[in-house]
Amino acid sequence: MRIAVVGGGPGGLYFAYLWKRRHPSDHVELFELGPADATWGFGVVFSDEALEFLRADDAETVDAIAPRMERWSGITLNLSGESVLIDGIGFSAIGRLDLLRLLQERARLVGANCRFETQVQSVDQLAGYDLIVAADGLNSLVRRSFEGDFGTSLSYLSNKFAWYGTTKRFDTLSQSFVATGLGSFNAHHYRYAPDMSTFLVECDVATWNRYGFGEKSVEESKAICERVFAAALDGHPLISNRSVWRNFPWIWNERWSFRNMVLIGDALHTAHYSIGSGTRLAIEDAIALARALEARPGDLPAALQAYEAARKPVVQKLVAASRRSAEWYERFPEHMTLDPLDFALGYITRSGRMDLARLAAMSPGFIARYASVKGTKPDPTQGASR
Numbered sequence: 201m202r203i204a205v206v207g208g209g210p211g212g213l214y215f216a217y218l219w220k221r222r223h224p225s226d227h228v229e230l231f232e233l234g235p236a237d238a239t240w241g242f243g244v245v246f247s248d249e250a251l252e253f254l255r256a257d258d259a260e261t262v263d264a265i266a267p268r269m270e271r272w273s274g275i276t277l278n279l280s281g282e283s284v285l286i287d288g289i290g291f292s293a294i295g296r297l298d299l300l301r302l303l304q305e306r307a308r309l310v311g312a313n314c315r316f317e318t319q320v321q322s323v324d325q326l327a328g329y330d331l332i333v334a335a336d337g338l339n340s341l342v343r344r345s346f347e348g349d350f351g352t353s354l355s356y357l358s359n360k361f362a363w364y365g366t367t368k369r370f371d372t373l374s375q376s377f378v379a380t381g382l383g384s385f386n387a388h389h390y391r392y393a394p395d396m397s398t399f400l401v402e403c404d405v406a407t408w409n410r411y412g413f414g415e416k417s418v419e420e421s422k423a424i425c426e427r428v429f430a431a432a433l434d435g436h437p438l439i440s441n442r443s444v445w446r447n448f449p450w451i452w453n454e455r456w457s458f459r460n461m462v463l464i465g466d467a468l469h470t471a472h473y474s475i476g477s478g479t480r481l482a483i484e485d486a487i488a489l490a491r492a493l494e495a496r497p498g499d500l501p502a503a504l505q506a507y508e509a510a511r512k513p514v515v516q517k518l519v520a521a522s523r524r525s526a527e528w529y530e531r532f533p534e535h536m537t538l539d540p541l542d543f544a545l546g547y548i549t550r551s552g553r554m555d556l557a558r559l560a561a562m563s564p565g566f567i568a569r570y571a572s573v574k575g576t577k578p579d580p581t582q583g584a585s586r
């Protein structure tokens with residue numbers, strides 16, 4: 201089989217590696233518009249749960265990535281000068297570029313032909329391939345060329361976000377919520393290397409307008425964010441990498457394939473960064489696609505249908521949780537009026553995936569602090585104002 205993979209992000213690279221490793225006589229060619237040694241963004245975080253899913257399929261790759269990862273347990277919420285630790289929840293993080301380099305090396309080692317700095321300009325260029333795997337991300341050319349056939353929908357959240365890095369090292373995944381005279385900000389921050397952290401700043405559109413960010417350069421916006429988050433940054437600078445303000449896009453496709461083209465990863469669906477699952481979903485899509493193709497050799501339409509049938513319900517569940525999480529962030533200034541413990545309870549139960557029984561088992565320290573300060577056990581309807 202001759203396969204073209206469009207896009208050398210985590211989804212495309214992982215599919216190219218997986219398929220070529222298992223089917224060495226097939227021709228796998230990957231096209232990536234960027235160079236091999238550059239990318240946008242900083243680190244990506246995986247929950248322990250997400251890594252275990254991947255380990256079940258491919259322990260070798262997890263073992264290759266693991267030594268490069270930062271690990272910790274817990275989420276720290278900073279609000280109104282207080283910190284609340286929600287203990288017991290494990291995470292690992294890695295620089296996006298580090299992850300891509302590891303996957304590039306694995307794809308090359310098994311013989312996939314990765315062509316960097318090679319943009320696919322039109323789907324017509326890919327005539328002659330038996331299968332086109334569209335792993336070309338949010339602005340997928342393949343998807344945009346056949347939007348009606350894929351049943352694409354696209355909408356945007358109203359909050360604005362900018363993805364920075366910083367040299368400040370954080371002990372846990374942390375969230376800082378800061379009220380200023382012109383509105384409220386929130387930052388998601390966590391370390392992904394011994395000396396580097398991701399620092400993602402978010403605010404509602406009213407605050408964004410009051411600060412005049414629409415007219416400010418990347419450097420001017422960064423300087424304002426450094427002042428707003430001076431306490432969290434502790435004298436460290438923010439670092440920009442094309443850190444423009446954006447609105448998070450919701451992408452969904454009713455049909456996952458058309459003719460010999462199939463969508464995976466962000467080209468197919470998005471999951472809000474607050475549940476940190478986009479990279480995991482892209483890699484799991486690649487695994488599901490490879491399985492479906494292997495189960496129906498020689499019958500591409502049936503294999504692509506089987507991929508969608510098996511994978512869609514799983515993705516729909518995660519996307520629904522990520523939408524509930526995003527709705528909480530869309531109203532985060534309102535939640536900031538709660539006292540820090542109720543705020544933390546609302547935060548941790550926001551996506552609907554964490555009920556009180558599970559929280560009590562995972563985070564006994566948080567539950568004990570809550571009970572000792574409040575004199576009562578948490579009531580999810582009190583904190584979970586979502």
Ligand SMILES: Cc1cc2nc3c(=O)[nH]c(=O)nc-3n(C[C@H](O)[C@H](O)[C@H](O)COP(=O)(O)OP(=O)(O)OC[C@H]3O[C@@H](n4cnc5c(N)ncnc54)[C@H](O)[C@@H]3O)c2cc1C
Nearest residue numbers: 207209210211232233244245320336337465466478479482
């Ligand atoms: C602010 C932010 C924070 C995030 N944080 C996390 C996190 O903590 N954890 C997590 O798991 N995920 C996170 N994500 C999501 C994650 O980055 C994406 O979900 C993930 O990268 C999707 O992988 P992908 O391979 O589908 O697409 P991408 O990583 O977007 O890769 C697509 C690739 O296709 C290439 N391409 C596009 N068009 C063409 C073309 N015509 N020809 C050739 N190449 C092309 C692009 O250059 C790109 O390299 C975050 C996303 C954002 C925006």
